[in-house]
Amino acid sequence: MTTYTTLISATELQALMASGAPLMVFDCSSDLMQPSAGRQQYATAHIPGAVFADLNENLSAKHGAPGATGTLTAQEADMPASGGRHPLPSRERFAMWLSSVGFANGMQAVVYDRQGANYCGRLWWMLKWAGHDAVAVLDGGLQAWQAAGGAVHAGDAPAHFQSNFTLGAPLRQLATADQVLAGLGQAGQTVIDARAAPRFRGEVEPLDPVAGHIPGALNRPFVQNIGEDGRFKPAHVLRAEFDALLAGRDARTVVHQCGSGVSAVPNLLAMEIAGLGPTALFAGSWSEWCSDPARPVERG
Secondary structure: OOOOOOEEOHHHHHHHHHHOOOEEEEEOOOOOOOOOHHHHHHHHOEOOOOEEOOOOOOOOOOOOOOOOOOOOOOOOOOOOOOOOOOOOOOHHHHHHHHHHOOOOOOOEEEEEOOOOOOOHHHHHHHHHHOOOOOEEEEOOHHHHHHHOOOOOEOOOOOOOOOOOOOOOOOOOOEEOHHHHHHHOOOOOOEEEEOOOHHHHHOOOOOOOOOOOEOOOOEEOOHHHHEOOOOOEOOHHHHHHHHHHHHOOOOHHHEEEEOOOOOOOHHHHHHHHHOOOOOOEEEOOHHHHHOOOOOOOOEOO
16 A cells, blocks of 8 residues: 655545545644634535544643643643643643544544645644654645545544554654754754744734744745645745755754644645655744743844
8 A cells, every 4th residue: 555644636545545445534624713613614525534633622732731821730641742822732642532533553644624734734743743654634635625526525523433543653853942942043953933924023913922933033934835726836846945945054953833833834744745854843833932931032
């Protein structure tokens, strides 16, 4: 069976489904401003058999973490793995959710959304972080699936038997706020911020209490990875764009961030498509960084 680890096209997914290979498809549609919108979109239309992955309920720690809204409870045995508005759940908690929806280690995972890979990249990265390499983003999302003649279903999620997903060694690096702070101004760290330019410059800040960016960070809004056809740009185009952005900096030093660690992942994925190798994710991102007034802030 062919294993897909970055992108999969709609036609490739159709062939994979027809082959009967062990597969699970996840719909990660979401909206930061309307938390219930993703589930409503899923209920309206989703790829047959797809499981809904809720950004807030399944792909984030529910009780918060330092720098997040909410407080930790004494009963919360598995501490979140990051801070910020969308703190990562522990790997153990994430594995429990995967098992609850029937995902098993021998399966190919395919993730998609309707928002230009803004949200499904989160699950792609988390599965890599859990040690599962066979996960790919559906290039072009649900729109590409439908354009290729793919059927859609409406209604609730399908029923699944409980599985026993087993964690492996992390395949992607998680950077902490302390590590990013220690690396400021050092040649061994290059921070890339995926937020829109006005937020990066500190001209507006609709979600977090402080405007600005991590000192020395480079800005590449995540939408720049997507072409006019709704798919990721070709590898050679992405390579040229990242080479220009890095301007001689070593790609291996890159740490990606955004507002809360979600929209940074398309940049991380794009670098892998471009052949620039796996890079690190600061999952707490700006929302965790600006929660401590002792951390420096740059504007402009």
